Amino acid sequence: MAVFLNRFRPHFVPYSLLVMHKLNTLSCSLALAALLAVPAAFGEVKDSTPKAGADTWEAPAGLAISPDGAELYVACAKTGHVLVLDADGLETKRSIAVSGGASGLALSADGKTLYVTCAAPLSHLAVVDAAHGKVIRTIPAGHTAQAPVLSPDGATVYVCNRFSDDISVINVKSGKETGRIPVDREPVAAAPTPDGKYLLVANHLHHGRADTNVVAAKVSVIDVASRKVTKELILPNGSGMLREIQVSPDGRYAGVVHVLARYQLPTTQLERGWMNTSALSLIDLSDVSLMSTILLDNVDSGAANPWAVAWSADSKTIYITHAGTHELSVIDFTGVLQKLAKAKANPQAAASAGYRSMPDITGDLSFLAGLRERVKLAGKGPRASVTRDHRVYVADYFSGSVERVDAQPGLPVKTQVRHIEPNQTMSILRRGESLFNDATICFQGWQSCASCHSDDARSDGLNWDLLNDGIGNPKNSKSLLLSHRTPPAMSMGVRDTAETAVRSGIRSILFTVQPEEIPVAMDEWLKSMKPIPSPYLVNGKMSSAAKRGETIFNSAETHCASCHTPGLYTDMKHHDVGTGAEEKLYDTPTLVEIWRTSPYLHDGSAVTIRDVLTSHNSKDRHGKTSHLTPAQLDDLAAYLLSL
Ligand code: HEC
Numbered sequence: 180m181a182v183f184l185n186r187f188r189p190h191f192v193p194y195s196l197l198v199m200h201k202l203n204t205l206s207c208s209l210a211l212a213a214l215l216a217v218p219a220a221f222g223e224v225k226d227s228t229p230k231a232g233a234d235t236w237e238a239p240a241g242l243a244i245s246p247d248g249a250e251l252y253v254a255c256a257k258t259g260h261v262l263v264l265d266a267d268g269l270e271t272k273r274s275i276a277v278s279g280g281a282s283g284l285a286l287s288a289d290g291k292t293l294y295v296t297c298a299a300p301l302s303h304l305a306v307v308d309a310a311h312g313k314v315i316r317t318i319p320a321g322h323t324a325q326a327p328v329l330s331p332d333g334a335t336v337y338v339c340n341r342f343s344d345d346i347s348v349i350n351v352k353s354g355k356e357t358g359r360i361p362v363d364r365e366p367v368a369a370a371p372t373p374d375g376k377y378l379l380v381a382n383h384l385h386h387g388r389a390d391t392n393v394v395a396a397k398v399s400v401i402d403v404a405s406r407k408v409t410k411e412l413i414l415p416n417g418s419g420m421l422r423e424i425q426v427s428p429d430g431r432y433a434g435v436v437h438v439l440a441r442y443q444l445p446t447t448q449l450e451r452g453w454m455n456t457s458a459l460s461l462i463d464l465s466d467v468s469l470m471s472t473i474l475l476d477n478v479d480s481g482a483a484n485p486w487a488v489a490w491s492a493d494s495k496t497i498y499i500t501h502a503g504t505h506e507l508s509v510i511d512f513t514g515v516l517q518k519l520a521k522a523k524a525n526p527q528a529a530a531s532a533g534y535r536s537m538p539d540i541t542g543d544l545s546f547l548a549g550l551r552e553r554v555k556l557a558g559k560g561p562r563a564s565v566t567r568d569h570r571v572y573v574a575d576y577f578s579g580s581v582e583r584v585d586a587q588p589g590l591p592v593k594t595q596v597r598h599i600e601p602n603q604t605m606s607i608l609r610r611g612e613s614l615f616n617d618a619t620i621c622f623q624g625w626q627s628c629a630s631c632h633s634d635d636a637r638s639d640g641l642n643w644d645l646l647n648d649g650i651g652n653p654k655n656s657k658s659l660l661l662s663h664r665t666p667p668a669m670s671m672g673v674r675d676t677a678e679t680a681v682r683s684g685i686r687s688i689l690f691t692v693q694p695e696e697i698p699v700a701m702d703e704w705l706k707s708m709k710p711i712p713s714p715y716l717v718n719g720k721m722s723s724a725a726k727r728g729e730t731i732f733n734s735a736e737t738h739c740a741s742c743h744t745p746g747l748y749t750d751m752k753h754h755d756v757g758t759g760a761e762e763k764l765y766d767t768p769t770l771v772e773i774w775r776t777s778p779y780l781h782d783g784s785a786v787t788i789r790d791v792l793t794s795h796n797s798k799d800r801h802g803k804t805s806h807l808t809p810a811q812l813d814d815l816a817a818y819l820l821s822l
């Protein structure tokens with residue numbers, strides 16, 4: 180029987196909160212036991228790499244397997260090397276040093292050459308002779324490069340430049356970047372079709388206002404010959420936090436995993452995917468269109484933060500890691516196709532299964548019943564995966580481990596785990612980051628803090644109706660960078676400090692009760708986060724337009740600096756700057772890193788800085804801007820986007 184989530188009417192019952200608390204006690208003590216099993220070393224915090232909030236540990240972020248299946252390559256994001264493991268026993272055989280955090284890797288079809296993205300504001304691609312572990316050449320790429328992928332003919336490497344919002348096209352033979360293809364927003368994964376005609380790109384976040392009827396991220400379809408995005412596949416309303424996209428080996432389908440947020444409902448409860456669900460969107464490559472989106476959660480247990488997608492060689496099984504609940508889904512894809520075809524071809528049968536229309540499938544929390552096995556993993560934070568036939572390798576980001584899962588159809592699933600981390604004690608920072616990404620401290624595993632704030636505690640760009648300031652007044656998610664240094668918290672300042680907000684988040688968003696050491700670790704990690712240098716900087720410096728903008732910002736006429744005082748760029752006070760429907764006071768937000776937090780203002784109604792300063796400031800109540808020429812407005816925006 181189908182079990183739907185989108186046929187429930189929001190009922191504004193305050194007591195649902197109380198019921199939740201009771202139900203939680205059990206799941207929370209279980210989660211706690213699991214957490215306490217991890218040894219925690221409070222105290223020593225090693226010096227970090229330049230990455231924001233970094234605490235050095237292996238942080239395995241990418242996997243590749245040699246064509247003969249003998250060697251497994253593991254990209255280590257925080258230590259800047261690639262480990263080579265024997266794929267059977269998972270023993271570390273050797274280590275290849277690259278300069279900078281290894282965010283992802285790809286292996287040539289002959290197994291001889293490794294391509295490793297080293298993420299930084301000025302990233303590069305390291306080309307490595309796999310047998311000898313030598314870096315042959317380094318090729319510059321964009322801001323925060325990741326997810327390298329080879330074209331089917333092996334002649335091109337594509338690299339996702341997350342914060343340059345584009346794809347680097349790198350010619351393997353010449354070792355040169357031959358072009359950049361702009362995509363929608365924050366590309367985090369790409370997959371070519373086997374005929375080499377298209378490159379499908381997963382954009383992490385939506386681009387646009389947050390107060391419209393449909394707010395969803397897209398898959399950009401690049402026509403490789405013309406090097407242009409020729410199609411954009413808009414995922415269902417509320418889709419975001421895209422992670423990985425993969426094309427089936429038979430070239431017929433692509434799968435992309437993401438969060439499917441029910442952001443339009445007031446956040447009164449979590450049951451049946453009330454707030455965030457986890458989804459797999461399937462793309463039919465015969466006409467490159469969105470085929471269906473199916474939910475990965477169960478009725479009473481969420482499968483939060485889906486991350487990696489992989490297919491078996493015969494395209495019959497699809498594997499998905501759940502970074503929030505530390506699981507692997509093994510999905511009978513043939514069964515999924517049959518079920519979808521039945522619903523499409525036979526509306527009557529579909530109706531008897533409860534589907535009134537195809538989109539109803541997207542609301543069915545029992546769609547995968549009988550078609551999927553949820554495999555509990557041993558490590559924490561399974562992110563990357565790679566397959567060989569029906570064997571899946573998974574890299575656990577937080578526990579620094581690699582797991583091998585043998586999932587032969589018809590046989591019981593077998594798993595083996597190996598720690599690649601020499602020092603397995605977690606510093607408080609790593610623990611804080613891991614807890615922030617952990618959905619097992621949430622009621623029924625529906626979400627983690629990262630479901631709305633992403634893994635690095637920024638923003639999903641969605642408007643949520645949190646109940647801390649009443650009901651019916653949604654607010655755009657906030658980045659947590661500098662939150663602890665800029666009290667009060669929340670756009671109306673309803674929480675006196677970020678510490679209070681963290682604790683109320685655990686209580687009223689994860690619907691759970693946790694020991695104080697958990698928010699303490701989260702606080703420590705959040706406080707350690709550093710701003711990422713803006714992609715608008717030119718060689719790390721402000722452009723001349725930005726410098727001119729700085730003068731305008733600091734002028735007595737615009738008086739921007741009187742509220743956004745340089746340094747933290749906030750006076751930490753409330754003001755009415757004419758942005759609310761009625762007279763409303765909002766906390767002055769910091770402007771640091773606003774290059775990555777569009778849409779702006781408490782209601783996410785302004786897409787660009789220009790919008791904030793013009794259409795949303797018609798009466799000059801938000802600083803004086805009406806006298807500025809278009810060129811001056813551009814300069815001012817260039818300055819703000821450089822912070
Ligand atoms: C359902 C989405 C969602 C989840 C999950 C979520 N948050 Fe938030 N968070 C928000 C929104 C929306 C805001 C901004 C609200 C406002 O401005 O009134 C916010 C604001 C905050 C702030 C205040 C930031 C500032 O500078 O004012 C903190 C701190 C915070 N969240 C921490 C957390 C923590 C810790 C967790 C996990 C326990 C968490 N959040 C989970 C949506 C979420």
Ligand code: HEC
Nearest residue numbers: 737738739742754758765766767768779780781791801802
């Ligand atoms: C009187 C105090 C004050 C002055 C002066 C002021 N601001 Fe603001 N600013 C605010 C407040 C309060 C908000 C939050 C408004 C909201 O969320 O609706 C804000 C929001 C913003 C935002 C959106 C930030 C985000 O993350 O959503 C930008 C950009 C901004 N201001 C730039 C400027 C510029 C540029 C000037 C000068 C032209 C300026 N501000 C002058 C108080 C001020």
